[in-house]
Amino acid sequence: MNRKHILLVGGTGMLAGLTSYLAIDHHVTVVGRDKENMANVVQRNPDTCHPLIVDYREEEALSSALQRAVRQNGPFDQVIAWVHRGSGKAMQLILDHSETAAVIHILGSRANPEYEKKCLCLNEQQSYRQVQLGAKHDGENFRWLTHEEIVHGVIDAIEHSSDYQLIGQLVNKGGKNG
Numbered sequence: 001m002n003r004k005h006i007l008l009v010g011g012t013g014m015l016a017g018l019t020s021y022l023a024i025d026h027h028v029t030v031v032g033r034d035k036e037n038m039a040n041v042v043q044r045n046p047d048t049c050h051p052l053i054v055d056y057r058e059e060e061a062l063s064s065a066l067q068r069a070v071r072q073n074g075p076f077d078q079v080i081a082w083v084h085r086g087s088g089k090a091m092q093l094i095l096d097h098s099e100t101a102a103v104i105h106i107l108g109s110r111a112n113p114e115y116e117k118k119c120l121c122l123n124e125q126q127s128y129r130q131v132q133l134g135a136k137h138d139g140e141n142f143r144w145l146t147h148e149e150i151v152h153g154v155i156d157a158i159e160h161s162s163d164y165q166l167i168g169q170l171v172n173k174g175g176k177n178g
């Protein structure tokens with residue numbers, strides 16, 4: 001087993017199940033702010049799950065936290081980033097510290113994937129793919145994806161390397177963070 005170093009931004013919320021899944025075989029550095037949520041996730045895989053408690057909107061703090069993670073466990077092989085819109089340079093800083101990584105950028109329902117990509121500077125050694133969160137048709141209405149559906153969708157995207165993958169389907173109504 002080739003143990004990778006994976007950066008999972010937002011891995012203590014709806015992606016907590018993904019953190020636990022990946023930490024079975026890999027080193028996973030997890031970004032979040034809430035210490036209690038972080039402790040709950042880390043305690044499931046204490047040897048391979050590494051907490052990075054930082055607000056990703058604080059540029060200097062994010063940069064030094066990412067540098068620290070790379071010093072401790074080597075360069076990131078893979079990045080999975082769920083970053084709220086309006087978070088300034090957070091996504092770019094994450095890319096700048098992941099120069100040789102395979103990056104999966106998770107987008108909410110209301111994001112425009114082409115625009116999101118256009119806003120970012122990528123280097124030739126990184127790969128960049130997007131996973132967009134849609135909604136599920138439930139009888140006559142649409143509902144949010146469950147955390148389980150989101151985690152399964154992202155695992156599917158990790159295993160199949162298409163440039164863009166939609167989980168569920170897009171509807172005109174936007175979501176809270178989409």
Ligand SMILES: NC(=O)c1ccc[n+]([C@@H]2O[C@H](COP(=O)([O-])OP(=O)(O)OC[C@H]3O[C@@H](n4cnc5c(N)ncnc54)[C@H](OP(=O)(O)O)[C@@H]3O)[C@@H](O)[C@H]2O)c1
Binds near residue numbers: 009055176
């Ligand atoms: N289309 C869809 O289906 C869709 C789209 C979006 C959201 N949703 C739903 O809406 C719910 C809430 O969404 P959510 O975005 O709150 O998702 P979430 O994944 O439950 O929480 C956000 C994650 O990002 C971290 N985070 C947020 N802001 C941060 C910051 N400034 N610095 C560092 N880490 C930060 C959070 O950690 P901390 O809390 O510790 O900061 C947490 O790990 C989700 O549970 C999901 O089901 C659905």
